[in-house]
Amino acid sequence: MALPKFRNLWVRGVRKARDGYSDTQEDIAGSSLWFRVVLIVLAIYLLIAVAVGIYWSLSPGLFDVRDHARQALAREQHTPAVGTVTTATLIRVAETLWDKPGGYLSNDIMPPGLWLDDMPNWEYGVLIQVRDMSKAMREAFSRSQSQSREDKDLILAEPRFNFDNASWIFPASESQYQEGADYLRRYLHRLADDNPQDAQFFARADNLNYWLSTVETRLGNLSQRLSASVGQQRLNIDGAGEPGFVPHQGDDGVVKTPWNELDDVFFEARGSAWALIHLLKAVEVDFADVLKNKNAEVSVQQIIRELEATQQTLFSPMVLNGSGFGMLANHSLVMASYISRANAAIIDLRRLLAQG
Numbered sequence: 044m045a046l047p048k049f050r051n052l053w054v055r056g057v058r059k060a061r062d063g064y065s066d067t068q069e070d071i072a073g074s075s076l077w078f079r080v081v082l083i084v085l086a087i088y089l090l091i092a093v094a095v096g097i098y099w100s101l102s103p104g105l106f107d108v109r110d111h112a113r114q115a116l117a118r119e120q121h122t123p124a125v126g127t128v129t130t131a132t133l134i135r136v137a138e139t140l141w142d143k144p145g146g147y148l149s150n151d152i153m154p155p156g157l158w159l160d161d162m163p164n165w166e167y168g169v170l171i172q173v174r175d176m177s178k179a180m181r182e183a184f185s186r187s188q189s190q191s192r193e194d195k196d197l198i199l200a201e202p203r204f205n206f207d208n209a210s211w212i213f214p215a216s217e218s219q220y221q222e223g224a225d226y227l228r229r230y231l232h233r234l235a236d237d238n239p240q241d242a243q244f245f246a247r248a249d250n251l252n253y254w255l256s257t258v259e260t261r262l263g264n265l266s267q268r269l270s271a272s273v274g275q276q277r278l279n280i281d282g283a284g285e286p287g288f289v290p291h292q293g294d295d296g297v298v299k300t301p302w303n304e305l306d307d308v309f310f311e312a313r314g315s316a317w318a319l320i321h322l323l324k325a326v327e328v329d330f331a332d333v334l335k336n337k338n339a340e341v342s343v344q345q346i347i348r349e350l351e352a353t354q355q356t357l358f359s360p361m362v363l364n365g366s367g368f369g370m371l372a373n374h375s376l377v378m379a380s381y382i383s384r385a386n387a388a389i390i391d392l393r394r395l396l397a398q399g
Contacts (some may be wrong), residue, residue, distance in 0.1 A: 098161050119235070119236035141217045141220070175257045181187075196226045251326065259390060272299075272376060276294065342395060352381045362375065
């Protein structure tokens, strides 16, 4: 009984669609020439906008931090120094935000940039890591101790990167970020010149631990948000460890990422991991002596390897959200797995750095 009924519904639906298409053709044929020209131009524009949007949504590839730093210093006729690879890499990572195809898209108000949300979230993930590294350079890497003066250019660079990421004009977001990169470039110039007192970069274990503590919290947050794609039953543990804390029974709830935000979290994590790969490779060069003394080189390489796995090609046209052991893949859980393993390795690395 169900099969004939379904067949009748299908036939009626096909006939209705065919009649609607025929009516539309007759309306267009009977319309004015200008209307048909405008319709054709609009259709062509939409096709081009879709194609351009797909191209703009492609994530940039990885680059070699050593080669980039060498080329950046060679243009200024400077020699490598401690901190130059990290600084040059941070500049390049920031510049990618507006140098990639389509430029900076987070503040676009016209199609196709207006329609895109995956790449703006990728940009935000990169921007968060740029902000954290510029803050670490200002507060730790460039200072010998807590009572030391901050570097004059890093003071100006760090707040530029903390500007609103969606400002379209007066000023535009990318103009502020470009100013921040310019101040970082001035710091790099002074760091690599012949005057060792002009700018400083202290590659110490405590300074590296300072930055890694922020990275740890960022990755932990991303891991939880990615895991919430299928919904998580969570207890209220906000007061755990506090004296007198008594867990309330029944105050747990299901935390689940809304379906329309799954791809946003996924691409934010992907952008954040992309930036971290380069920054960790740069740190591996500038903090080589520290890592060697702590026998921690392999730990950094393992973190990088886990994060590189997050950059694999996404063959699906959309971010799938299958259940944990269901028929379909869950891309968010796969990403969460890599992020969690990298985060666990960072915790181990920080423990190594803290040991005497």
